[in-house]
Amino acid sequence: MMKNKTILLASRPKGMPAEDNFQFEESEIPALKDGEVLLKSLYVSVDPYMRGRMSDAKSYVAPYEVGQPVNGGIVAEVVDSKHDKLPKGAVVLGNLPWQQYIVHQGEGLNQVSPDVAPLSYHLGILGMPGLTAYVGLLNIGQPKAGETVVVSGAAGAVGTVVGQIAKIKGCRVVGVAGSDDKVAYLKNELGFDEAINYKTTDDINKAIADACPDGVDIYFDNVGGEISDAVYLSLNKFARIAICGQISYYNNTKPATGMRAEPILLKKSALMKGFIVSDYADEFANAAKELATWVKEGKLQYQETITEGFEQIPTAFLGLFSGENTGKQVVKVAEREG
Amino acid sequence: MMKNKTILLASRPKGMPAEDNFQFEESEIPALKDGEVLLKSLYVSVDPYMRGRMSDAKSYVAPYEVGQPVNGGIVAEVVDSKHDKLPKGAVVLGNLPWQQYIVHQGEGLNQVSPDVAPLSYHLGILGMPGLTAYVGLLNIGQPKAGETVVVSGAAGAVGTVVGQIAKIKGCRVVGVAGSDDKVAYLKNELGFDEAINYKTTDDINKAIADACPDGVDIYFDNVGGEISDAVYLSLNKFARIAICGQISYYNNTKPATGMRAEPILLKKSALMKGFIVSDYADEFANAAKELATWVKEGKLQYQETITEGFEQIPTAFLGLFSGENTGKQVVKVAEREG
Structure with a gap:
C-alpha cells in the first residue's frame, strides 16, 4: 500500500499563525470501492481567507476543525477510478483536503481542460x-x-x-x-x-x-x-x-x-x-x-509564485502574511502522470 | 423705516459651537426696487448640517463666511412686492439669510400652498x-x-x-x-x-x-x-x-x-x-x-419642537447637539399677516 500524508489543523492561532498550528500525519490509502476515485494532488492553493477558517469565530465559511485536515482549492489528477464519469487521467478542480492522495466520490469536482492554460491557472486567474x-x-x-x-x-x-x-x-x-x-x-x-x-x-x-x-x-x-x-x-x-x-x-x-x-x-x-x-456565483460562467x-488574447498577464513540495504548504501559506508572494501563491505537490 | 435684525457668523467654533459664535446686527430695510419682494420670515429651520458650514473645511455645501449672515431653510411671507410672479400674501420656501425681513429678487424661491399642511411642515416632513x-x-x-x-x-x-x-x-x-x-x-x-x-x-x-x-x-x-x-x-x-x-x-x-x-x-x-x-433631486417631486x-392619510405622524422668537435661533440650533428637540426643530419668528 502507498503511504499518504495529510496536513491537519493542530491548534487555533492567536494572532499570527505559525508552523506549529499545523501537523503532518501519515496514513495508508484504502482500496477503492465502486463509485470512488483516487485523486493525486498536483497544485494546492493557499489563500489569505484561510486565516479566518483557522479561528472558530463565525464567518462566511465554516471554520476548520482542530485535529481534522485543512482544506481548500486543489487541482488533482484521477490516478485510479471506479467512477462512471471520472476516468483515470482526468484533471479536476475541487475543494479538497491538504493530502497527497484523496479517495473521493466525485461530488463537487469540476473537470478542467488541461489544454486551455497551465493547470495551476485554475487556482488563480481562471479560478x-x-x-x-x-x-x-x-x-x-x-x-x-x-x-x-x-x-x-x-x-x-x-x-x-x-x-x-x-x-x-x-x-x-x-x-x-x-x-x-x-x-x-x-x-x-x-x-x-x-x-x-x-x-x-x-x-x-x-x-x-x-x-x-x-x-x-x-x-x-x-x-x-x-x-x-x-x-x-x-x-x-x-x-x-x-x-x-x-x-x-x-x-x-x-x-x-x-x-x-x-x-x-x-x-x-x-x-x-x-x-x-x-x-x-450566477456570473461565474460568463466571467x-x-x-x-x-488571457488568450494577451490582455491579461498572470504571474504565480510556485513553491514546490507538499511539506512546504504551511510555509507558503504563512508567507502570504509577510508578502512573500508576487501574484498567486500555489504549491506544486506532484507532476501530472497522464 | 422698519428696523431689521440679522444673525451673522461672528467666529468659527472649535469643537462645540456656542452663542458667541453668532452676532446680532440691526439695520434698516431699504426701499424695494422693481422686480424685488420684501419677505418676512415666519419659520426658520435649524439643522445639524449647519455645524459643518460653520467650519471652513471643504464639505458638500459651502461654508458660512465670518461676518456674513447665516442662512438656511426659511418659510417667509411676501409682505410687499414689485415682482410679477410673487404677489403680496404669497408664502415661499427658500434658502434665506437668518433675517427678520429680506429684500429678494425671487430666484430660487418656491411658493408653498398654505392649505396642504401647517406652514412649518415645509421645513420638515414635506421639506x-x-x-x-x-x-x-x-x-x-x-x-x-x-x-x-x-x-x-x-x-x-x-x-x-x-x-x-x-x-x-x-x-x-x-x-x-x-x-x-x-x-x-x-x-x-x-x-x-x-x-x-x-x-x-x-x-x-x-x-x-x-x-x-x-x-x-x-x-x-x-x-x-x-x-x-x-x-x-x-x-x-x-x-x-x-x-x-x-x-x-x-x-x-x-x-x-x-x-x-x-x-x-x-x-x-x-x-x-x-x-x-x-x-x-430628480426624485423630489414624486417623493x-x-x-x-x-400625512393626509394619517400614516405619517409628524412632531415639531417650535421655539418662539427670532432671538432664540442660535439657542435652538445649539440645542440640537444636546438633543433638546423631539422631531423637527424650528423657530417661529412671526405670524403670517395675509
Missing part, C-alpha cells in the same frame, strides 16, 4: 482569485473609462487581475504593494499607471494624492489599515469602494480600530461594499469565459 | 428632512416587508420619518434615541416596534441584539459612534447601511476614530453608502407627493 477580481470590480466598482482606480494588495492574486481589468476598461490604475520588485512588476509588466511601495513611502497620504491627481473614483481594497485611510482622503464624490479583503487585520486578536470611514462616505456620497466571490479570452 | 428620510431609506435601504430596520437619531426630524416609512413598508423598526420621553414617543405615538434610550442603557450591544432577534437588515444612521458599533455587531448578511448624518462627530476637532466597519462589511457582504438629499399623501 477563485480571478473571479473575485472580476465580479468585485465590475459589480461594485462599475469602472468607467477615464476614472481612477486604486488597488491595494495590487501584486497579489486578486489585485493583479483587478488592475488589468481596470486597464481594459480604460481607467487610470494605481497599485499599492509592499516591495520595489512588486512595484516594478506592476508598472513594467502589467501596465499599471502608477504603483506605490507603501513600506518605503514616507507619507502614504501624499503618495496616493500625487498618484491620483484627479482623485480616486474606485478603490478595490484587499488590505485595510493606513493604506485605506490614505485612499479615503483622496476619494471623489460618488466613489465606490469594494472591500474584498482586510489582510492587515486578519491576525488581530481584537476588533480593528482606526480612522472612521463613515464621515468620509457621508461627505463624498460614497459607496462601500463588502463581498465574497460566491455572492456572484470565466471572458477571463480566459483575455 | 428637506422628510425628503432625506424618503430618498435615503428607499434608495439605499431598499426595505422589504419583514426586514428589521434600525434608525439612530430616531426622534429627530429625519429619524421619525424613516421609522414610519419603514413601518409603511412592513418592516420591524427599532429606534435609538436619547431620552425616555423620546423612547415613549417613538413606541406609543409613531408605532416603532422597539426603542432604546442609549443614554441609560448599560450595554448598547446587548440592547440592540435583544431588540433585533432576527438581526439587522437596514441601518439608517444619523449619529455614528458607539451606537453604530453596536448595530454593526448585529448586521445580517447583505445588510444595507445609509449614512445620513454623523452628529456624534460634528464637533470633533480631529478625524473620528473607533471600530473599523470594513471587516464587518466584508464578513456580511454588507453595503454602506453616504448620501446627501440633493443626490436624489413630496407621496409624503403629503401619507
Whole structure:
C-alpha cells in the first residue's frame, strides 16, 4: 500500500499563525470501492481567507476543525477510478483536503481542460482569485473609462487581475504593494499607471494624492489599515469602494480600530461594499469565459509564485502574511502522470 | 423705516459651537426696487448640517463666511412686492439669510400652498428632512416587508420619518434615541416596534441584539459612534447601511476614530453608502407627493419642537447637539399677516 500524508489543523492561532498550528500525519490509502476515485494532488492553493477558517469565530465559511485536515482549492489528477464519469487521467478542480492522495466520490469536482492554460491557472486567474477580481470590480466598482482606480494588495492574486481589468476598461490604475520588485512588476509588466511601495513611502497620504491627481473614483481594497485611510482622503464624490479583503487585520486578536470611514462616505456620497466571490456565483460562467479570452488574447498577464513540495504548504501559506508572494501563491505537490 | 435684525457668523467654533459664535446686527430695510419682494420670515429651520458650514473645511455645501449672515431653510411671507410672479400674501420656501425681513429678487424661491399642511411642515416632513428620510431609506435601504430596520437619531426630524416609512413598508423598526420621553414617543405615538434610550442603557450591544432577534437588515444612521458599533455587531448578511448624518462627530476637532466597519462589511457582504438629499433631486417631486399623501392619510405622524422668537435661533440650533428637540426643530419668528 502507498503511504499518504495529510496536513491537519493542530491548534487555533492567536494572532499570527505559525508552523506549529499545523501537523503532518501519515496514513495508508484504502482500496477503492465502486463509485470512488483516487485523486493525486498536483497544485494546492493557499489563500489569505484561510486565516479566518483557522479561528472558530463565525464567518462566511465554516471554520476548520482542530485535529481534522485543512482544506481548500486543489487541482488533482484521477490516478485510479471506479467512477462512471471520472476516468483515470482526468484533471479536476475541487475543494479538497491538504493530502497527497484523496479517495473521493466525485461530488463537487469540476473537470478542467488541461489544454486551455497551465493547470495551476485554475487556482488563480481562471479560478477563485480571478473571479473575485472580476465580479468585485465590475459589480461594485462599475469602472468607467477615464476614472481612477486604486488597488491595494495590487501584486497579489486578486489585485493583479483587478488592475488589468481596470486597464481594459480604460481607467487610470494605481497599485499599492509592499516591495520595489512588486512595484516594478506592476508598472513594467502589467501596465499599471502608477504603483506605490507603501513600506518605503514616507507619507502614504501624499503618495496616493500625487498618484491620483484627479482623485480616486474606485478603490478595490484587499488590505485595510493606513493604506485605506490614505485612499479615503483622496476619494471623489460618488466613489465606490469594494472591500474584498482586510489582510492587515486578519491576525488581530481584537476588533480593528482606526480612522472612521463613515464621515468620509457621508461627505463624498460614497459607496462601500463588502463581498465574497460566491455572492456572484450566477456570473461565474460568463466571467470565466471572458477571463480566459483575455488571457488568450494577451490582455491579461498572470504571474504565480510556485513553491514546490507538499511539506512546504504551511510555509507558503504563512508567507502570504509577510508578502512573500508576487501574484498567486500555489504549491506544486506532484507532476501530472497522464 | 422698519428696523431689521440679522444673525451673522461672528467666529468659527472649535469643537462645540456656542452663542458667541453668532452676532446680532440691526439695520434698516431699504426701499424695494422693481422686480424685488420684501419677505418676512415666519419659520426658520435649524439643522445639524449647519455645524459643518460653520467650519471652513471643504464639505458638500459651502461654508458660512465670518461676518456674513447665516442662512438656511426659511418659510417667509411676501409682505410687499414689485415682482410679477410673487404677489403680496404669497408664502415661499427658500434658502434665506437668518433675517427678520429680506429684500429678494425671487430666484430660487418656491411658493408653498398654505392649505396642504401647517406652514412649518415645509421645513420638515414635506421639506428637506422628510425628503432625506424618503430618498435615503428607499434608495439605499431598499426595505422589504419583514426586514428589521434600525434608525439612530430616531426622534429627530429625519429619524421619525424613516421609522414610519419603514413601518409603511412592513418592516420591524427599532429606534435609538436619547431620552425616555423620546423612547415613549417613538413606541406609543409613531408605532416603532422597539426603542432604546442609549443614554441609560448599560450595554448598547446587548440592547440592540435583544431588540433585533432576527438581526439587522437596514441601518439608517444619523449619529455614528458607539451606537453604530453596536448595530454593526448585529448586521445580517447583505445588510444595507445609509449614512445620513454623523452628529456624534460634528464637533470633533480631529478625524473620528473607533471600530473599523470594513471587516464587518466584508464578513456580511454588507453595503454602506453616504448620501446627501440633493443626490436624489430628480426624485423630489414624486417623493413630496407621496409624503403629503401619507400625512393626509394619517400614516405619517409628524412632531415639531417650535421655539418662539427670532432671538432664540442660535439657542435652538445649539440645542440640537444636546438633543433638546423631539422631531423637527424650528423657530417661529412671526405670524403670517395675509
